[in-house]
Amino acid sequence: MTSSPEEPWPVRKVSHNIGQWIGRLGWLWIDGQIAQIGRRPGMSTVFLTLRDSSADISLTVTAPRDVVAPALTDGARVVVHAKPEWYATRGTLSLRADEIRQVGEGELKARIEQLRKLLEAEGLFDPRRKRRPPFLPQRVGLITGRGSAAERDVLTNAQRRWPAIDFRVVSVAVQGVNAVTDIVGALQALDRDDSVDVIILARGGGSFEDLLPFSDEALCRAVFACRTPVISAIGHEPDTPLVDYVADVRASTPTDAAKRVVPDLSEEQRGLNVTLGRLDRAVRNRIDREQHRLDAVRSRPSLARPTALIDRLADEVTTAVERARRTVDHRLTRADAELGHTLARLRALSPSATLARGYAILQTPEGHVIRAAQEASPGDPLRVRLADGTLDVTVSG
Structure with a gap:
């Protein structure tokens, strides 16, 4: 119905x-x-x-x-x-x-061991998925009990190591029936906060029953699902709840978590000073080595007296120029003398010189030279070439 x-x-x-x-x-x-x-x-x-x-x-x-x-x-x-x-x-x-x-405690440990094997088989403990926290986070999320010794240890030691570190602290119940719900809620809230670079889950020492919430399956899966690296600092060194295996970094104590989350400013300064000193010595050694090489190069004759080669070559050029000038003058003088002799011989053999002595050359109008009287007849026109000018004549006999 x-x-x-x-x-x-x-x-x-x-x-x-x-x-x-x-x-x-x-x-x-x-x-x-x-x-x-x-x-x-x-x-x-x-x-x-x-x-x-x-x-x-x-x-x-x-x-x-x-x-x-x-x-x-x-x-x-x-x-x-x-x-x-x-x-x-x-x-x-x-x-x-x-x-x-x-x-009983024995049964609880057996259940935790069974859960550990299950989570390990699912890959929640795989070292390859663990992320390294940033070297110097801008902001650290801290989940711990309100006013607890774990909170004081983390804040005091972290600020002693790096005074400018910023924390966002979320106080939760770290034992009892509300612990898992409170911790998971705080974990999800910090994971959504983009300003938080790393999350510390911290609790001081306690009995096996007090630490049971940190072996809870829901909390382990919430840590595994976080996008932000998680550091687990639960109890003391012998305490190993399951969340230690899932977290990206396991710290033995809350104090150890503070040392892992931020560097030590004094150690970093000392390391920086050592590095700067090493760098200064390396630079000085390099400068000294290069200075020695430069001094060795400058001591070479070519650089000690850079004009010596120029002076020597200038003297050689001057000597060569003088030699060339004397050679050219000698050649010109000899060529002038040879030219004078050739000109004298040319003048001696030139018809003009013969004409200058009173001789004349008879030529027909066609330019034929008359060398014998038989070559001309009475009445033939002839041209007489003198040293200075020409005359037109007619043969009379």
Whole structure:
């Protein structure tokens, strides 16, 4: 039978049906953590709040007083054999328990070891995915207990090493039923903050039960999902909760985390001074070596007296010029004398010189030279070439 706007179910029917469905669950074994125990004087029933160890979910449990051991306290990890019951008149759900077993340390360690193997098989401990925190973060996120010794250790030692370091501190419960929920919420908040370069998860020492939240599966997976590098500083050196294996860096103590997150300013200054001194010596040695090489080069004759070669070559050039000038003058003088002799011989052999002595040359109008009287006849026109000019004559006999 279904309900409809025309035929709605009354509240009693809804409550009755819910009770029937819940009743079908029967008896269950439930794992959880006791958040609160209410023992009222004179009452045979004890009221407990059973909380999930990894989520913000809780249920009310009722049990006879003889079922709840007197040594059972808030925060204890238990396994409860109970049956869900629905109180129809009040519309509430609770668990009626007939047996409550406190989980012993041995069983808890066995569960943690089983969880460790599971997470390791899934690759949450893989060293290849671990990130190196920045050398000098601008801002550090710190998740720790309010006013705890771990907070003082981290802040004091980090600021002593690097006074200008900036922290964003988120105070949470680091043990008890609310620890996992608070830590996961703070972790996610710091991971969303882009100004935070690295996150420190810190807690001081404690018993095995006190450190149980840091081996919780939900917290391990939240650390694995962080984009920001996470440094785990839980307890002392022998303490190794599962979050140490998942974190990018494991610090043995909160003080060790402060040393790992920022460099030591005094050590860096000393290292810088040593480096500067080494660099200064290297530069000075290089300058001295180059100065010696330069002095050796400058001591060479070509650089000691750079004009010596020029002077020597200038003297050679001057001597060569003088020799060339004397040679040219001698050649010109001899050529002039030879030319004078040739000119004298030429003048002696020239017809003009003969004509100058009173001789003449007879030529026909055609230019033929008359060398014998038989070559001309009376009446022939002839041309007489003298030393100075010509004459036209006619042969008369």
